Amino acid sequence: MAATAAGVFHTSYASELRLRHTSAERLRLVVVAAGLLTLPWLVSPYWLGIVNTIGIAAIGAVGLNILVGFTGQISLGQGGFLAVGAFTSGLLVQRAGLPVPLAMLAAVLVTAVVGAFFGLPALRLKGLYLAIATIASQEIIIFVVRRWGWLTGGQGFLDVDRLTLFGWRVPRTSFEFVWYWIIAGLAVLAVVTARNLFRTALGRSFMAVRDHDIAASAIGVDLTRTKLLAFAVSSGYVGLAGALTAHYTQTVTWERFTIDVSIQYLAMIIVGGLGSIAGAVYGAAFIMLLPPLLAELADALRNRVPLLADQLPAVQAAAFGLVIVLFLLFEPRGLDRIWRRVKDYVRFWPFRY
Amino acid sequence: MRKLTLAAVATVLLAGCGGPTAGDGGNEDRKDIVIGVIADLTGATADVGKPYNEGMLAYIDNLNAKGGVDGHKIKALSEDYQYKVPTAEEKYKKFVAEGAVAIQGWGTGDSEALRSKVKDDELPFMSASYAEVLTDPKQSPYNFVVAPTYSDQLRVAIDHIAAQDPAAQLAVLHHDSPFGTAPLADAEKWIKDKGYQLGFKAYPMKAGATDHVGILQQAKAQGAKYVVIQNVSSPAAVVAKDIAAQKLDMKIVCLNWCADELFIKVAGTAAEGHLMIQPFAPPGITKPGHQTVRDYCQGKGIDLDDRGLHFVQGWYTMHAMVKGIEKTLGGGKELTGPNIRAGLETMPAVDTGGVIAPIKFSADSHRGATASNIYRVSGGKFTEVTAAVAPKA
Numbered sequence: 001m002a003a004t005a006a007g008v009f010h011t012s013y014a015s016e017l018r019l020r021h022t023s024a025e026r027l028r029l030v031v032v033a034a035g036l037l038t039l040p041w042l043v044s045p046y047w048l049g050i051v052n053t054i055g056i057a058a059i060g061a062v063g064l065n066i067l068v069g070f071t072g073q074i075s076l077g078q079g080g081f082l083a084v085g086a087f088t089s090g091l092l093v094q095r096a097g098l099p100v101p102l103a104m105l106a107a108v109l110v111t112a113v114v115g116a117f118f119g120l121p122a123l124r125l126k127g128l129y130l131a132i133a134t135i136a137s138q139e140i141i142i143f144v145v146r147r148w149g150w151l152t153g154g155q156g157f158l159d160v161d162r163l164t165l166f167g168w169r170v171p172r173t174s175f176e177f178v179w180y181w182i183i184a185g186l187a188v189l190a191v192v193t194a195r196n197l198f199r200t201a202l203g204r205s206f207m208a209v210r211d212h213d214i215a216a217s218a219i220g221v222d223l224t225r226t227k228l229l230a231f232a233v234s235s236g237y238v239g240l241a242g243a244l245t246a247h248y249t250q251t252v253t254w255e256r257f258t259i260d261v262s263i264q265y266l267a268m269i270i271v272g273g274l275g276s277i278a279g280a281v282y283g284a285a286f287i288m289l290l291p292p293l294l295a296e297l298a299d300a301l302r303n304r305v306p307l308l309a310d311q312l313p314a315v316q317a318a319a320f321g322l323v324i325v326l327f328l329l330f331e332p333r334g335l336d337r338i339w340r341r342v343k344d345y346v347r348f349w350p351f352r353y
Numbered sequence: 354m355r356k357l358t359l360a361a362v363a364t365v366l367l368a369g370c371g372g373p374t375a376g377d378g379g380n381e382d383r384k385d386i387v388i389g390v391i392a393d394l395t396g397a398t399a400d401v402g403k404p405y406n407e408g409m410l411a412y413i414d415n416l417n418a419k420g421g422v423d424g425h426k427i428k429a430l431s432e433d434y435q436y437k438v439p440t441a442e443e444k445y446k447k448f449v450a451e452g453a454v455a456i457q458g459w460g461t462g463d464s465e466a467l468r469s470k471v472k473d474d475e476l477p478f479m480s481a482s483y484a485e486v487l488t489d490p491k492q493s494p495y496n497f498v499v500a501p502t503y504s505d506q507l508r509v510a511i512d513h514i515a516a517q518d519p520a521a522q523l524a525v526l527h528h529d530s531p532f533g534t535a536p537l538a539d540a541e542k543w544i545k546d547k548g549y550q551l552g553f554k555a556y557p558m559k560a561g562a563t564d565h566v567g568i569l570q571q572a573k574a575q576g577a578k579y580v581v582i583q584n585v586s587s588p589a590a591v592v593a594k595d596i597a598a599q600k601l602d603m604k605i606v607c608l609n610w611c612a613d614e615l616f617i618k619v620a621g622t623a624a625e626g627h628l629m630i631q632p633f634a635p636p637g638i639t640k641p642g643h644q645t646v647r648d649y650c651q652g653k654g655i656d657l658d659d660r661g662l663h664f665v666q667g668w669y670t671m672h673a674m675v676k677g678i679e680k681t682l683g684g685g686k687e688l689t690g691p692n693i694r695a696g697l698e699t700m701p702a703v704d705t706g707g708v709i710a711p712i713k714f715s716a717d718s719h720r721g722a723t724a725s726n727i728y729r730v731s732g733g734k735f736t737e738v739t740a741a742v743a744p745k746a
Contacts, residue, residue, distance in 0.1 A: 044450065045450045046446070046447055046450040046451070049446055049450070155465065155486075155531070156462065156465070156530075156531045156534075157438070157462070157465070157466050157531075159468075159469045162473060172473065172474065249439070249442055250469065250470060251438070251442060251466045251467075251469075251470075253438045253439070253462070253466055255437060255438045255439060255462070256438070256439045311395075312433065313395050313433060313435050314395070
C-alpha cells in the first residue's frame with residue numbers, strides 16, 4: 001500500500017467483510033503467531049505462569065466485552081459467572097469423574113444458562129439499574145458457593161487434581177509449559193470465534209441493541225431474544241475462563257470470584273477498549289501485568305524508595321485506580337483505539353488525516 | 354531480571370562471608386537454603402501477622418549472623434499476601450519457581466487450600482494456622498503444626514470453664530472464615546463426650562465491624578457468661594470494650610490469636626479479668642527461651658516487649674523448621690522435600706526453653722504440642738493461672 005493512500009477503502013462487499021484488509025495486518029498476524037509459538041521457551045516458569053493467567057483473563061474479558069462493549073448491557077456479575085464455571089467443572093471432575101474436556105464443555109453450557117437466567121432483569125432494566133441487578137447476581141452466586149456446604153464438602157473450598165488429559169497426568173516440572181499450550185489454544189479459539197460472531201446477523205443485532213434498542217426493535221430485532229442470547233454467549237466464554245481457573249489453580253475458592261474481580265474485568269475492557277475483541281486481550285494483559293511489574297519495580301527500588309516495597313499492595317491498588325482514571329480522561333476507547341491511531345498516523349504520514 | 358537480582362544478591366552474600374566459596378556462586382555444598390514465607394502484613398490479620406513475620410525473619414537474621422545451618426545461609430523469601438487465598442497461591446508458585454525447599458505459611462484458609470499443592474510438590478509447610486486437619490499426616494502429609502491446635506486450645510478453655518462453672522453458657526465469637534470455624538465442631542463434640550452441662554452457641558463476627566453490640570445482645574439473650582473468641586486481637590478488643598460499655602456480666606476467653614499484648618493495649622481497662630489460652634509464653638512472663646530473642650533484639654534496637662509474643666511465636670516456629678533442616682543435613686541427606694519431612698518427623702523434641710511445650714513430630718502425627726497456658730489479664734499484664742495444660746484425657 002502506497003504511503004499516500006488516504007485510508008482503507010472497499011470496492012466490494014467481500015473486501016469489506018474480510019477480517020484483515022492490509023498486508024501490514026497480515027504481517028502482524030504472522031509476527032503474533034510466531035511470538036505465541038516461541039514465547040514459552042523465552043520466559044521463566046514464573047513469567048509463563050503470569051502469561052497463563054493473562055490468557056485465562058483474556059478469555060473472560062472477551063466474554064465480558066461481548067456483553068458490555070458490544071451489546072451495551074453493563075454487568076458487574078463477572079465474578080459470579082466465573083465461579084459458576086469453576087465450580088461446575090471442578091465438581092464434575094472431582095465428584096462425577098468426568099474427563100476434564102467434557103467437564104469444561106459442560107461448565108460453558110451451565111454458565112451460559114445461569115448467565116441467561118441472571119440476564120432476565122436486563123429485559124426491563126438499563127444502565128445503572130442493570131448494574132445494580134447484576135451486583136445482586138454476583139452476591140447471590142457468591143453467597144451460594146460460600147455457604148452451601150455440599151459444594152465444597154464443608155471445607156470451604158474445592159480441591160481439584162492436577163490436570164489429566166486422556167490418561168496423561170501433566171508433570172509437575174512442565175506444568176506451566178503444558179498449560180500454556182492449552183490456554184493459548186483456547187484463547188486463540190475464543191478470540192477467533194468472538195471476532196467472527198460480529199460478522200453474523202446475531203452479532204450485528206447485539207450491536208444494534210447497544211446503539212439504539214428502540215430503533216433495533218423497529219427494524220425487527222427481537223430484543224428479548226437478543227439480550228438473553230448476549231448474556232448466554234458472554235457467560236459461556238466467562239464459564240470457560242472459570243473452568244480453566246479451576247483446573248489451572250487446582251483450588252476453587254469463593255475468594256477468587258468476589259466483586260473485586262468483576263470490577264477488575266470491567267477495568268480490563270475499559271483499558272483495552274469497549275467493543276473491541278483485540279482490546280479485551282490488550283486490557284487483560286495490561287491489568288494482569290500491572291501488579292507483577294510494580295512488584296519488580298518496588299523490588300528494584302527497595303533501597304532507594306523503601307516505601308514502595310513496604311506498601312506494595314496499597315501502591316498496586318493506587319496504580320490500578322490511576323490507570324483507570326487516566327484512560328477515562330485521555331482515551332476512553334482504550335488501548336485498541338491508541339493502536340489504531342498509531343496505525344493511522346503511519347499510514348497517512350506526512351498528512352494528519 | 355528477578356533472577357539476575359537474586360544472583361547478584363547471592364554473589365554479594367557469598368563474597369561478603371569470605372568463606373572458601375567467595376566469588377564462586379556455583380559451589381553446591383554451601384548453597385543458600387531457600388525458604389518461602391507467606392505473610393499477612395497489610396491484610397485482615399495483619400495486627401498479629403506483622404510481628405509474627407518479623408520474628409521469623411529476625412530468627413533467620415540471627416542464625417545467618419552465627420554462620421547458618423551447617424555452613425549454609427538461609428535465604429527467606431517473604432511476601433505479603435494480604436490474607437487472600439488466591440494471592441497466597443501466587444506467592445507460593447513464585448517461591449517454588451525460585452527454588453524454595455520449605456514454606457512458612459500463615460492463615461487457615463490458605464494453608465488448607467495449599468495443602469494438596471504442598472503434598473503434590475512435596476514441600477514441608479508450617480503455618481500459623483493450628484487447624485486440626487493439618488496435623489494428620491494421612492490427610493496433610495507435608496503440613497506441620499508446631500502448637501496445640503485451635504481445637505485443643507478450645508478444649509482446654511472448655512475444661513477450665515467447666516471446672517469453674519459447670520452449667521455456664523458459652524458464646525463462641527469467631528472470625529467468619531475457615532480459621533474461625535476450625536475448632537467449632539470439635540468443641541461441641543468435646544462437650545458432649547465429656548458429659549459437660551455447658552451451653553454452646555457459635556456466632557460469626559462480621560469483618561471490619563466497628564462494634565459487636567449486636568452479637569453481644571444475642572449472646573446475652575442466650576444467657577452467655579463466657580465469650581470465647583477465635584479471632585485476632587483488634588476485633589477481640591472491640592468486643593471487650595463493648596462488654597464494658599454495655600456493663601454485661603461476661604468473661605472473655607481469648608484463644609491464641611487474640612490472647613496477646615495487643616488485646617490488652619487496645620482494650621485498656623476493659624481487658625481486666627479476661628482469660629487467655631495461649632500456647633506461647635509472652636515476653637512479659639520470663640522463660641529461659643526468651644533470652645536469646647531478647648539478646649538479639651537488644652543488639653538490633655528492637656523493643657521485644659513492644660513486639661510481643663507473636664514475635665517470639667514466629668521466631669520459634671522458624672526455629673522448629675530449621676531444626677528439621679539441620680537434622681536432614683546432619684544425616685548427610687540432600688535437602689529435598691521428602692528428606693526434610695523425614696528430618697522433621699525424626700528430630701528429637703525441640704526445646705524452646707519453656708516458651709512453648711517441647712515440639713515433637715512423628716510419622717503418625719504432625720501435632721507438635723498439646724499443652725497451652727492459661728493467663729488472666731490483671732493490672733494490664735499477663736498473670737499465669739495454669740501453665741502447660743493439655744486437654745483432659
